[in-house]
Amino acid sequence: MKKFAKIVRFLFSFLLFLSSFGVFITNRMMYIKKKDDETILNRETSSGRFRPEDFQDVPRKDVTVPSPFGYHLKVILVEPHQTNRYMVISHGVTENKVNSIKYMKLFLERGFNVAIYDHRRHGESGGKTTSYGYYEKFDLKAIVHWLKNEKGSDILLGIHGESMGAATMLLYAGAVEDGADFYISDCAFSDFSEQISYLLKKDIKVPPKLVLPLTNTFLRIRERYSLHDISPISFVHNIKHPVLFIHSKKDDYILPAMTEALYEKKKGPKKLFLAENGAHAQSLNENKEDYEAAIDSFLQEFIFSKKPSNE
Known part of the structure; x- marks a missing residue:
């Protein structure tokens, strides 16, 4: 006994x-530790990537979009252009929509109106946990549907994602619905188990x-x-619309081989840009001219030459 x-x-x-x-x-x-909102704001302001005065007179609207999971998503829609071109920017884990402003500026300069938003449990959005794209992909769907309901189903829509935001975007497009006209994936992981x-x-x-x-x-x-459910590479072959894959060659947090694998698995229109400089999620910050050139080339080859838009 x-x-x-x-x-x-x-x-x-x-x-x-x-x-x-x-x-x-x-x-x-x-409950991954997030960066403090004030820290993000100070970082983006001191670097010159965000200047509050640049947006004082820009037409903008603060919006609350309901998530299918019972909380609310905080969205800022910036509309300086009379156009049907729109971008949605999806930020990375521990960040918030202020981190998306540098990408917003890039697309505003190219004639797009832009929606930036906070993921669940980030910034001003609700939600108790982070799921690295699993639940976030349905929140992205809610934002896309809200934007199309507001602006029309015929808008020319692109989505840009950084890191977890890029993985979320690829999961949305490959596993939920291919609801945008094009996608830009910046330093996504290909499979969360592998990461x-x-x-x-x-x-x-x-x-x-x-x-x-x-x-x-x-x-x-x-x-x-x-x-295993958080695996963009398992779904990327379902994406029919063009994807621009971006990664820094020097990224040692999410390895560039992951983006290369996603690029190889994607069928149909696609493009790959491997930036020479920068650590994780620093491709735009450290390679601004080359980054913008890659986006311009992608848009010209796959978007502007294929689908007319209202100016």
């Missing part, structure tokens, strides 16, 4: 350890095979999805 009791206590302790670790690791993911495995080995020195199965189990229990 004593031996049996020891076995029972051991099993109970082991299960308690697994449960505690499963909750811990999924908490780290679901987590890479970071575990690189930064924490923990064997992924010990962590990922437990993480998947607890994500299914707590959030009703698994890491």
